[in-house]
Each structure stands twice: as structure tokens, then as C-alpha cells.
Amino acid sequence: MTEFRTRRxxxxxxxxxxxxxxRPHAYLVSGLANIRYLTGFTGSNALLLVHAGxxxxxxxxxxxxxxxxxxxxxxxIVRAKSLFQAAPGKIKPRGWKRIGFDPSHVACASxxxxxxxxxxxxxxxxxxxxxxxxxVKSASxxxxxxxxxxxxxxxxxxxxxxxxxxxxxxxFAAEIDYQMRLLGAERQAFETIxxxxxxxxxVHARPSGDPxxxxxxxxxxxxxxxGGYASDMTRMAFPGQPDRKTKQHHAFVLEAQLAALDAVxxxxxxxxVDRAARQVLKRHGVGDAFVHSTGHGLGLEVHEPxxxxxxxxxxxEAGMVITVEPGIYLPDFxxxxxxxxxxxxxxxxxxxxxxxxxxxxx
Amino acid sequence: MTEFRTRRxxxxxxxxxxxxxxRPHAYLVSGLANIRYLTGFTGSNALLLVHAGxxxxxxxxxxxxxxxxxxxxxxxIVRAKSLFQAAPGKIKPRGWKRIGFDPSHVACASxxxxxxxxxxxxxxxxxxxxxxxxxVKSASxxxxxxxxxxxxxxxxxxxxxxxxxxxxxxxFAAEIDYQMRLLGAERQAFETIxxxxxxxxxVHARPSGDPxxxxxxxxxxxxxxxGGYASDMTRMAFPGQPDRKTKQHHAFVLEAQLAALDAVxxxxxxxxVDRAARQVLKRHGVGDAFVHSTGHGLGLEVHEPxxxxxxxxxxxEAGMVITVEPGIYLPDFxxxxxxxxxxxxxxxxxxxxxxxxxxxxx
Numbered sequence: 049m050t051e052f053r054t055r056r057x058x059x060x061x062x063x064x065x066x067x068x069x070x071r072p073h074a075y076l077v078s079g080l081a082n083i084r085y086l087t088g089f090t091g092s093n094a095l096l097l098v099h100a101g102x103x104x105x106x107x108x109x110x111x112x113x114x115x116x117x118x119x120x121x122x123x124x125i126v127r128a129k130s131l132f133q134a135a136p137g138k139i140k141p142r143g144w145k146r147i148g149f150d151p152s153h154v155a156c157a158s159x160x161x162x163x164x165x166x167x168x169x170x171x172x173x174x175x176x177x178x179x180x181x182x183x184v185k186s187a188s189x190x191x192x193x194x195x196x197x198x199x200x201x202x203x204x205x206x207x208x209x210x211x212x213x214x215x216x217x218x219x220f221a222a223e224i225d226y227q228m229r230l231l232g233a234e235r236q237a238f239e240t241i242x243x244x245x246x247x248x249x250x251v252h253a254r255p256s257g258d259p260x261x262x263x264x265x266x267x268x269x270x271x272x273x274x275g276g277y278a279s280d281m282t283r284m285a286f287p288g289q290p291d292r293k294t295k296q297h298h299a300f301v302l303e304a305q306l307a308a309l310d311a312v313x314x315x316x317x318x319x320x321v322d323r324a325a326r327q328v329l330k331r332h333g334v335g336d337a338f339v340h341s342t343g344h345g346l347g348l349e350v351h352e353p354x355x356x357x358x359x360x361x362x363x364x365e366a367g368m369v370i371t372v373e374p375g376i377y378l379p380d381f382x383x384x385x386x387x388x389x390x391x392x393x394x395x396x397x398x399x400x401x402x403x404x405x406x407x408x409x410x
Numbered sequence: 411m412t413e414f415r416t417r418r419x420x421x422x423x424x425x426x427x428x429x430x431x432x433r434p435h436a437y438l439v440s441g442l443a444n445i446r447y448l449t450g451f452t453g454s455n456a457l458l459l460v461h462a463g464x465x466x467x468x469x470x471x472x473x474x475x476x477x478x479x480x481x482x483x484x485x486x487i488v489r490a491k492s493l494f495q496a497a498p499g500k501i502k503p504r505g506w507k508r509i510g511f512d513p514s515h516v517a518c519a520s521x522x523x524x525x526x527x528x529x530x531x532x533x534x535x536x537x538x539x540x541x542x543x544x545x546v547k548s549a550s551x552x553x554x555x556x557x558x559x560x561x562x563x564x565x566x567x568x569x570x571x572x573x574x575x576x577x578x579x580x581x582f583a584a585e586i587d588y589q590m591r592l593l594g595a596e597r598q599a600f601e602t603i604x605x606x607x608x609x610x611x612x613v614h615a616r617p618s619g620d621p622x623x624x625x626x627x628x629x630x631x632x633x634x635x636x637g638g639y640a641s642d643m644t645r646m647a648f649p650g651q652p653d654r655k656t657k658q659h660h661a662f663v664l665e666a667q668l669a670a671l672d673a674v675x676x677x678x679x680x681x682x683v684d685r686a687a688r689q690v691l692k693r694h695g696v697g698d699a700f701v702h703s704t705g706h707g708l709g710l711e712v713h714e715p716x717x718x719x720x721x722x723x724x725x726x727e728a729g730m731v732i733t734v735e736p737g738i739y740l741p742d743f744x745x746x747x748x749x750x751x752x753x754x755x756x757x758x759x760x761x762x763x764x765x766x767x768x769x770x771x772x
Contacts, residue, residue, distance in 0.1 A: 226588040
């Protein structure tokens with residue numbers, strides 16, 4: 049519980065740095081991952097008002113008991129149509145005249161509700177205040193991610209024992225998810241991707257009812273959510289005998305992934321990590337086939353800041369957890385991606401994912 | 411494909427009814443379920459501009475191949491940081507001066523991006539334009555929901571064969587999800603709830619690592635997502651010999667659920683359906699323990715309009731699909747909820763869920 053209080057205090061402290069004209073009397077937190085980070089509350093409907101004197105969590109009667117068990121801050125159980133309709137009743141009596149909010153997490157319609165009910169209050173857009181804190185993970189958060197990664201890799205190994213040509217992408221994905229859950233994951237971190245043959249060239253393919261065929265590429269992208277924290281891993285398998293082109297292209301991607309990992313260290317720019325992967329693939333003539341970014345931060349959400357991409361410059365710090373996942377996608381051939389979950393350490397990085405990165409020939 | 415085009419035409423037709431002052435030259439659709447409804451596109455990143463001459467789908471390079479396979483409308487693959495940054499480049503050359511959008515599906519920050527790039531354009535909030543069309547389902551949509559419901563119930567039966575005291579809530583939930591997937595579901599429609607004993611009083615409990623105990627209530631709330639469409643069902647089980655109070659309270663909830671079902675017919679108000687359930691529970695002295703609404707619409711999303719609740723008045727129409735799910739939650743005793751997926755028919759309703767509603771004593 050102390051950890052949540054400390055986080056709220058750090059958020060408040062950072063808000064007191066805002067220039068006097070925009071400095072809020074309270075900050076409205078509406079993203080559920082941000083609310084969980086600041087309070088421990090895991091329900092699906094909540095708003096949080098962080099202020100100098102503490103914090104007030106708003107939720108609905110479905111969560112009366114649960115919110116009392118999970119959180120240490122003040123709570124208000126409201127029966128309004130929406131929590132945004134209830135919030136003004138909490139803001140007005142306190143006389144707050146400037147409310148900070150994250151414009152990326154508040155819908156236009158919700159802001160209208162607040163403005164209509166509180167004509168004397170100014171709503172100040174202050175973006176990513178909580179996400180910025182969340183970028184650098186504490187030891188307990190890294191431990192949670194490490195556990196999610198372990199379950200992920202163990203489930204991969206167990207599921208691979210069931211892989212044989214003929215099983216449908218759907219059934220193999222179901223097996224992966226089932227194994228993650230039996231090992232203690234609350235859920236998969238995203239819809240597991242199992243894509244065989246030409247379908248592997250669809251970057252975010254959903255598993256289909258089609259069978260996994262022998263002598264075709266098989267792309268597996270999976271993540272576990274554990275104690276609220278995510279993992280993310282992509283591996284390539286090949287049921288049968290891989291041909292020369294497959295082995296060669298797999299080697300290109302692996303080389304790019306290792307080059308990117310080499311670039312991960314405190315002080316390095318996220319753009320440099322992205323560039324390292326991109327340069328290798330370009331040199332091998334497949335740069336255009338790398339159609340996404342090299343990675344993303346990961347924690348309470350499977351995608352969170354920092355992004356590891358061409359256009360997003362973040363200086364990496366020890367404690368940041370990111371994925372490194374270059375890939376190439378050739379419509380008539382297939383897709384190859386290799387992805388690890390990685391923590392930035394004081395002197396470089398630690399690849400958390402223990403699963404071997406070679407082409408898993410079965 | 412024809413069905414998607416017809417839906418876009420119906421949307422455009424409804425927008426031409428907007429008064430001349432607000433009538434948009436194009437309507438920006440940003441919710442992914444709405445985009446899927448109008449185009450068939452199932453990717454995770456898209457914007458859609460519907461206009462008099464057709465529709466333009468914006469997505470990113472990850473979905474080049476997939477969007478071509480799934481949709482029949484014009485497409486633009488953009489490499490901008492976000493699709494909202496790319497949209498102005500599509501709007502400006504066409505000379506549109508009024509763009510409609512749904513303020514519930516657009517974050518304040520995204521609207522700012524559009525406004526900054528298009529100072530001469532007026533953005534007109536027009537809420538729930540697509541959701542309104544989605545409320546009444548077509549025959550093919552009802553067929554898809556029927557399939558999701560069937561898989562749901564079959565998976566329940568198969569999972570129940572594994573239920574024995576001592577198995578953890580987590581593992582039993584994993585079994586349910588695994589069975590749904592093996593039967594053809596793409597995924598669970600929401601995090602399956604398996605809550606034993608006093609935990610069943612937490613309305614939206616996540617399954618825990620705790621064992622399911624003999625002689626305690628067991629609440630199971632599950633849904634399958636199939637071909638994009640959802641099902642939703644809650645049943646109560648009891649490993650052991652239920653006592654008198656348990657049987658009595660289960661009978662109260664069942665009576666309330668049947669009363670609500672009786673009220674479902676075309677022309678009836680959704681409020682009347684909610685009231686029917688509420689009155690029964692009040693008469694039995696447990697009205698205060700019914701802390702949520704009676705139901706919700708269901709289709710491409712597991713929660714969509716209409717709501718079946720105290721404060722939301724919708725006239726039911728044939729083709730609407732809703733859940734009917736009264737429940738009571740007593741902290742020292744447990745929770746009981748019974749939920750079916752139901753389609754409004756020309757003369758009443760059809761309960762799609764085939765699973766028996768009695769207390770499943772095992």
C-alpha cells in the first residue's frame with residue numbers, strides 16, 4: 049500500500065512543477081492502468097482525483113467491497129449514470145478552480161459533461177503525467193514482469209509439445225493461452241498470434257481455423273498478464289525442413305534484433321535502438337519489409353511509453369522495460385519477427401526472455 | 411461485402427436528416443467496433459471517413475494486406491505518428507468544411523490535432539450515430555450471436571465435467587476459456603468470472619488462485635466472441651449440498667429473471683424490463699442487494715446500447731439483442747446472478763441461451 053501512496057506523492061510533486069498559471073488544484077486521472085498504478089484498484093470503472101491533501105477514488109456500487117480491499121485512499125461509491133457526471137459533486141465543494149486532466153484519456157463528450165456542470169472551473173490539459181512516472185519501473189514491478197516473462201516462456205515450451213502439422217492456428221493459440229493460465233497468468237496480454245505460411249506476413253494476424261502446414265513458417269507472438277504486469281515475446285517455428293531462403297531471412301532478423309539489443313543502455317536514445325535494427329535489415333535488402341517500429345515500453349499495459357521507433361526520441365534509463373522486435377513481412381513468402389522483453393540496467397540491458405531465439409524446427 | 415455497403419448507406423442517409431446547420435460533409439468514425447460494422451475491417455488501428463460518395467478507411471502499414479482482404483471501401487495506408495495526424499491530409503483536398511464525429515469515441519487530444527491542422531473546418535459532435543444502427547441486428551448478426559451462445563453453453567457443459575472442490579478459480583476459468591476456444595471462439599468476450607463463496611459477492615470479481623470449496627456458492631459469468639459477435643451468460647453452481655437460504659435466494663433471483671424476460675417484447679420500454687426484475691427482489695426484501703442494472707445490449711461488443719437500466723429509456727424493437735441478468739450480492743453470504751442472452755422477436759422474445767437456469771449442484 050505504501051508504494052501506491054509514494055507514487056501519488058511523486059505525481060503531486062511533479063504537478064507542483066507546472067507553471068503557476070496552469071498548476072492544477074487537483075488532477076483527474078481517468079485511464080484504468082494509471083488508476084491501478086496510483087491506487088492498486090483493479091476494477092473496470094473508476095476516476096481518481098489526486099490533490100494536495102491526498103486522493104479520492106470514484107467507482108460504482110459493483111466495486112464497493114473490492115475497492116475497499118484493494119485501495120488505501122479515500123473512496124466515493126456513486127450511482128450516477130457515469131462517473132464523469134458524479135465528479136463535479138466532488139470538485140465543487142472543495143473549491144478547486146483548476147483541474148488538470150490527460151486529454152488522451154478523456155473523451156470529448158466527458159469533458160463537455162465536466163465543463164457544463166462546472167462553469168467556473170478551468171480544465172488544464174496535462175498529458176502523460178502518470179505515464180511518465182510509469183516508464184521507469186521499481187524493483188517490485190520488474191519482479192512482476194520477470195514472473196510474467198517466465199510464465200510466458202514456460203507456456204511456450206509446453207504448448208510446443210502439442211505442435212504438429214494439421215492442428216489449426218486457433219487450437220494451437222488456445223493451447224498457448226491455456227498453458228499460460230494454468231501457470232498462473234490472469235490472462236493473455238493480447239490476442240495471441242499464431243500465423244502460418246503466407247498469413248505470417250499479416251503483422252497482426254488473428255489465428256484462423258486453417259491448419260498449420262508442414263514446411264511453412266509459423267509465427268507465434270504471445271504475452272502473459274500476471275499480477276497486472278505484461279510480457280511480450282515472438283518466436284518463429286518451422287514444422288519440417290526449412291529451405292535456404294527461410295534460414296537466411298531468419299538470420300537477417302536475428303542479426304537486426306541482436307544489433308538493436310546491443311544499442312540498449314542508459315543514456316542511449318530509443319531512436320538509436322530503432323535505427324540499429326533498421327540498418328541491418330536495409331543492408332540485407334529487406335529494409336522496406338520492416339513496416340513497424342522496433343519496440344515499445346511494457347508494464348501495466350502491453351504497449352506503453354517509451355516507444356522505440358523512428359519518430360519518438362526518449363533517452364533510455366535504467367529500470368525501463370521495453371520490447372525489441374524487428375520483423376520483415378513479404379506477402380508472397382511470409383513474415384519473420386523475433387521479440388524479447390528487456391530491462392535497461394545500469395550498464396546495458398538484461399534480456400528477460402529465456403526462450404532460445406533460433407528457428408524452432410519441429 | 412454488400413451488407414457493409416448497405417450499412418454505410420444507411421448511416422449516410424441518417425446523417426442527411428441532421429439539420430442543415432450541423433449536417434456534416436463527412437462523418438469521422440473512430441470506434442473500432444463501429445468501423446468493423448461499417449467495413450468488415452478487424453484490425454486494431456483505423457479511422458473511417460464516410461461521405462456522400464463512399465467511404466475512406468485509414469490504417470497503418472501493418473494492415474496493408476489484411477485491410478485489402480477484408481474491406482470493399484477505399485483505403486489509405488498512412489505512416490504518420492497517429493491516424494488523427496494523417497486524417498487532415500485526406501479531408502483538406504476534398505474541401506469538406508463540416509466534419510461530424512462521435513465525441514464519446516474521440517479523445518480531447520485527438521480533436522485538438524484535427525482542429526490545429528484544419529482551422530477552417532467545423533467539427534460537429536454527433537453522438538452514437540453508428541451505435542443506433544447497430545442496436546437492431548440483421549438476420550446474419552443474430553445467427554452469429556446464436557453461434558457464440560451455442561459455443562458458450564457447450565463450453566460450460568464441458569468445463570463443468572472438470573469442476574470439483576479444490577480446483578482453483580483460475581484453473582476452472584482457464585478450462586472454460588480453453589473449451590470455448592477449442593469449440594471455435596476467437597476469444598472470451600470478457601474476462602471470465604469464476605467466484606467462489608464470499609468472493610461471489612464481488613460483482614466483477616477476477617478469478618483468484620484460491621480453491622473452489624465444497625458447500626459454497628460458485629458464480630460463473632462467461633462469454634464467447636465468435637465471428638466478431640459476443641455472447642454473455644451467468645450461471646450458479648454449488649459443489650455439495652445447498653442449504654435452505656442458498657436455495658431460497660437462488661429462487662428469488664430466478665423469479666426476478668423470469669419476470670424481466672416476461673417484460674421483453676417489441677414496444678416495451680427497457681426501463682419496464684429493469685423494473686420487473688427489481689420489483690420481485692424488493693418484494694423478497696433483497697432489493698438493495700441488486701446493485702447493478704438488469705442488462706445491456708450485445709453484439710460486436712459485449713456491452714452496447716440499449717442499456718436495460720433504471721435511467722435509460724429505450725423502446726425495444728424486434729431484432730435487438732440484450733442480456734437479462736438480475737443479481738443480488740450479500741457481503742457475508744455471497745452473490746447470485748442468472749443471465750441469458752435474449753433476442754427481441756416480433757411477439758416477445760427468444761431466450762437464446764440453452765443452459766438450464768437452476769442451481770447446478772455437483
